[in-house]
Amino acid sequence: MSNVTIKHLNASDANFSQQLKDLLAWDESDDLDIQQRVLAILADVRSNGDAAVINYTNRFDHRAIADASELELPKATLQAAWENLPAEQAHALQTAADRVRTYAEHQKIASWQYEEADGTVLGQKITPLDSVGLYVPGGKAAYPSSVLMNAIPAKVAGVGELIMVVPTPNGETNELVLAAAYIAGVDRAFSIGGAQAVAALAYGTATIPAVAKIVGPGNIYVATAKKLVFGQVGIDMIAGPSEILVICDGKTNPDWIAMDLFSQAEHDENAQAILISDDGDFLAAVEQSIHTLLPTMERADIIRASLSTRGALIKVDNLDVATDVANVIAPEHLELSVADPEALCAKIRHAGAIFMGRYTAEALGDYCAGPNHVLPTSSTARFSSPLGVYDFQKRTSLINCSAAGADSLGKIASVLARGESLTAHARSAEYRIK
Amino acid sequence: MSNVTIKHLNASDANFSQQLKDLLAWDESDDLDIQQRVLAILADVRSNGDAAVINYTNRFDHRAIADASELELPKATLQAAWENLPAEQAHALQTAADRVRTYAEHQKIASWQYEEADGTVLGQKITPLDSVGLYVPGGKAAYPSSVLMNAIPAKVAGVGELIMVVPTPNGETNELVLAAAYIAGVDRAFSIGGAQAVAALAYGTATIPAVAKIVGPGNIYVATAKKLVFGQVGIDMIAGPSEILVICDGKTNPDWIAMDLFSQAEHDENAQAILISDDGDFLAAVEQSIHTLLPTMERADIIRASLSTRGALIKVDNLDVATDVANVIAPEHLELSVADPEALCAKIRHAGAIFMGRYTAEALGDYCAGPNHVLPTSSTARFSSPLGVYDFQKRTSLINCSAAGADSLGKIASVLARGESLTAHARSAEYRIK
Numbered sequence: 001m002s003n004v005t006i007k008h009l010n011a012s013d014a015n016f017s018q019q020l021k022d023l024l025a026w027d028e029s030d031d032l033d034i035q036q037r038v039l040a041i042l043a044d045v046r047s048n049g050d051a052a053v054i055n056y057t058n059r060f061d062h063r064a065i066a067d068a069s070e071l072e073l074p075k076a077t078l079q080a081a082w083e084n085l086p087a088e089q090a091h092a093l094q095t096a097a098d099r100v101r102t103y104a105e106h107q108k109i110a111s112w113q114y115e116e117a118d119g120t121v122l123g124q125k126i127t128p129l130d131s132v133g134l135y136v137p138g139g140k141a142a143y144p145s146s147v148l149m150n151a152i153p154a155k156v157a158g159v160g161e162l163i164m165v166v167p168t169p170n171g172e173t174n175e176l177v178l179a180a181a182y183i184a185g186v187d188r189a190f191s192i193g194g195a196q197a198v199a200a201l202a203y204g205t206a207t208i209p210a211v212a213k214i215v216g217p218g219n220i221y222v223a224t225a226k227k228l229v230f231g232q233v234g235i236d237m238i239a240g241p242s243e244i245l246v247i248c249d250g251k252t253n254p255d256w257i258a259m260d261l262f263s264q265a266e267h268d269e270n271a272q273a274i275l276i277s278d279d280g281d282f283l284a285a286v287e288q289s290i291h292t293l294l295p296t297m298e299r300a301d302i303i304r305a306s307l308s309t310r311g312a313l314i315k316v317d318n319l320d321v322a323t324d325v326a327n328v329i330a331p332e333h334l335e336l337s338v339a340d341p342e343a344l345c346a347k348i349r350h351a352g353a354i355f356m357g358r359y360t361a362e363a364l365g366d367y368c369a370g371p372n373h374v375l376p377t378s379s380t381a382r383f384s385s386p387l388g389v390y391d392f393q394k395r396t397s398l399i400n401c402s403a404a405g406a407d408s409l410g411k412i413a414s415v416l417a418r419g420e421s422l423t424a425h426a427r428s429a430e431y432r433i434k
Numbered sequence: 435m436s437n438v439t440i441k442h443l444n445a446s447d448a449n450f451s452q453q454l455k456d457l458l459a460w461d462e463s464d465d466l467d468i469q470q471r472v473l474a475i476l477a478d479v480r481s482n483g484d485a486a487v488i489n490y491t492n493r494f495d496h497r498a499i500a501d502a503s504e505l506e507l508p509k510a511t512l513q514a515a516w517e518n519l520p521a522e523q524a525h526a527l528q529t530a531a532d533r534v535r536t537y538a539e540h541q542k543i544a545s546w547q548y549e550e551a552d553g554t555v556l557g558q559k560i561t562p563l564d565s566v567g568l569y570v571p572g573g574k575a576a577y578p579s580s581v582l583m584n585a586i587p588a589k590v591a592g593v594g595e596l597i598m599v600v601p602t603p604n605g606e607t608n609e610l611v612l613a614a615a616y617i618a619g620v621d622r623a624f625s626i627g628g629a630q631a632v633a634a635l636a637y638g639t640a641t642i643p644a645v646a647k648i649v650g651p652g653n654i655y656v657a658t659a660k661k662l663v664f665g666q667v668g669i670d671m672i673a674g675p676s677e678i679l680v681i682c683d684g685k686t687n688p689d690w691i692a693m694d695l696f697s698q699a700e701h702d703e704n705a706q707a708i709l710i711s712d713d714g715d716f717l718a719a720v721e722q723s724i725h726t727l728l729p730t731m732e733r734a735d736i737i738r739a740s741l742s743t744r745g746a747l748i749k750v751d752n753l754d755v756a757t758d759v760a761n762v763i764a765p766e767h768l769e770l771s772v773a774d775p776e777a778l779c780a781k782i783r784h785a786g787a788i789f790m791g792r793y794t795a796e797a798l799g800d801y802c803a804g805p806n807h808v809l810p811t812s813s814t815a816r817f818s819s820p821l822g823v824y825d826f827q828k829r830t831s832l833i834n835c836s837a838a839g840a841d842s843l844g845k846i847a848s849v850l851a852r853g854e855s856l857t858a859h860a861r862s863a864e865y866r867i868k
Contacts, residue, residue: 176854234814299856356555364840411526
């Protein structure tokens with residue numbers, strides 16, 4: 001017996017909206033104690049540079065670093081990790097990297113400009129970020145796929161220097177992570193982690209260069225540090241627990257769907273896996289598959305905890321209702337395991353990524369389909385996007401007025417500036433009126 | 435005598451880098467006391483809705499609101515403000531709105547997809563945000579131009595509902611702001627402000643709808659509230675003091691350049707206006723213009739304070755050095771008041787907006803040139819962009835695997851997932867292998 005009890009909801013119930021709200025509730029309240037500890041680390045690294053970084057690294061990662069030069073993982077180490085990889089893994093990693101790169105190339109934004117009748121030129125110029133820091137967690141959450149997903153879009157954007165930090169507790173490196181860094185084009189790598197690594201990337205030390213933006217996942221200390229250095233540098237999103245929402249018309253193999261739910265649930269106890277169907281018998285069949293398959297899973301305990309506390313099977317009257325529910329959830333991952341996924345997809349307004357059709361397992365997107373696996377969680381797909389090349393590019397507005405343009409625009413600006421009592425603005429514009 | 439003393443720097447000085455760093459230093463340290471007060475307001479509005487909003491509004495804005503229905507500014511009030519505007523202001527506002535809209539149309543991002551040889555389809559779907567909240571400050575910082583700049587890109591993106599909040603201390607409305615809201619297409623408006631308005635937009639009340647993203651400038655309470663609700667909703671950038679950097683070859687009228695510097699300095703005492711030139715005599719001439727013109731300015735005290743504490747005249751050996759300095763500053767506004775602005779522009783990597791040529795006063799961009807006047811400040815142009823249509827659109831990745839695609843990708847995903855010890859991921863992919 002699998003010992004898992006998963007919630008059953010019905011979208012026709014009068015109080016379904018509230019039930020759904022309760023199911024989705026996820027409050028990552030800011031822990032003031034953690035914030036204070038992180039602030040102290042940031043201030044220390046900002047003031048004391050390498051010495052502070054070495055101190056925290058020795059203490060938290062059980063290292064015995066004596067000199068700052070030991071912090072860097074030489075390029076040769078990354079290359080050796082790649083060259084020593086078993087052929088099957090090397091092939092898989094290279095294929096994934098190539099596909100991620102091909103998709104990313106489609107995301108590049110380009111400069112444009114247009115000229116008006118009076119000769120005034122308006123435009124938008126695109127430039128890559130000069131440098132980016134990529135945080136890679138150590139230990140159990142060290143995922144080479146995550147290195148590819150964060151590093152490749154940055155390099156496609158044209159980022160000049162991509163600096164990876166990865167903690168190596170007790171000096172142990174993850175060879176797959178180093179190999180992924182090598183083929184993704186990471187320029188330099190340092191064996192540091194935690195808030196001290198974020199601080200080093202934000203402020204720079206004698207050894208570690210300051211960057212313009214820091215991306216990549218991390219624990220609560222890393223996430224807090226990223227929030228606190230935001231402004232000094234750019235950051236990517238702060239990720240919540242992973243989520244999958246599967247909408248199925250009842251015609252996909254229930255074992256497949258159960259395993260798709262497991263594939264998010266296995267990430268962590270707070271991960272959320274939800275299945276919606278208009279077919280009650282199918283929901284029962286998937287539940288049966290869950291019971292049957294769970295005992296065979298290596299991460300059965302995590303999956304059980306996730307499904308029991310945050311999972312749900314939702315019955316809807318028809319699949320249109322399913323898309324309404326999906327738009328409320330705004331899921332990170334949405335599987336449309338139905339006969340006509342295009343029709344449903346057209347009704348989805350909010351989702352990080354949509355996996356269309358019975359063959360598109362969400363796991364393919366995690367590794368090698370091409371689109372990024374760094375996606376908005378916790379309903380933030382209502383207002384944000386997957387990580388992409390555009391996160392490593394920025395825009396500059398261009399205005400080049402002809403004499404005639406400055407004359408006509410100057411008159412308009414003068415009226416509006418005086419309406420706002422900003423006389424210097426007005427007079428600056430008026431100087432250019434003929 | 436104008437009583438202004440402006441710093442002189444020379445880029446050839448040995449310690450110029452440090453001098454420049456000191457000049458740019460701007461530490462908006464988070465005030466924990468303000469944070470606590472804002473947190474209390476957010477929690478109160480989240481729990482008590484309209485009642486809390488009314489309470490704070492009556493207290494802070496000296497209102498006597500008895501019923502939540504009084505919070506809304508009816509559409510007819512906005513329309514009346516527009517219809518009662520003097521013709522010259524109405525024409526200027528309409529012209530500016532039209533130009534901002536035309537430029538914004540160029541920024542729209544579009545969905546795309548491509549099909550691979552085995553029938554797998556990958557793509558990116560673009561959707562607008564459902565709803566956006568626009569914060570507009572009351573009192574002296576109430577700028578109708580700011581309403582246009584924030585509202586129009588949202589409507590061009592296709593945002594369904596655009597909700598403006600604007601405090602009306604003592605019940606006094608700003609007719610230009612209401613008129614701008616009307617022609618910019620604001621859907622609903624509420625006469626509330628401060629942290630309580632941000633909370634209402636983030637969490638929703640019985641009267642005020644929750645939105646997906648909140649944009650627009652505000653005081654420290656508003657900025658703090660926006661930071662704290664980020665995650666629940668999206669937010670735009672947090673703006674620092676306004677800045678202008680002018681690079682001039684010495685051939686522009688010194689009075690023009692002095693007034694361009696004034697036009698940012700008049701915003702606030704912390705605004706920053708810097709001039710760089712390779713012509714020492716020209717720097718002296720502009721300084722003389724500053725002395726001569728300052729006493730004639732309505733906001734002379736603010737300009738004097740700004741130029742004295744944060745302004746600078748920087749001598750460089752040649753204009754290439756000027757672009758190097760500009761890339762360190764990463765200014766919000768950059769004027770290239772030179773004979774060949776295109777040549778210099780090509781060397782600029784970081785700036786919010788570039789104003790090219792002697793006729794392009796920065797003030798034209800503030801009101802009516804077309805590009806947005808909401809721009810990255812405090813060197814954040816190193817990693818961020820002007821506000822634009824793209825801030826009101828979001829991306830969803832699309833993956834639709836053919837049976838053949840699921841087979842070949844499944845094999846890759848299986849190897850990588852097993853390398854990460856994520857067996858459910860692997861098995862989910864393996865089910866789809868033929």
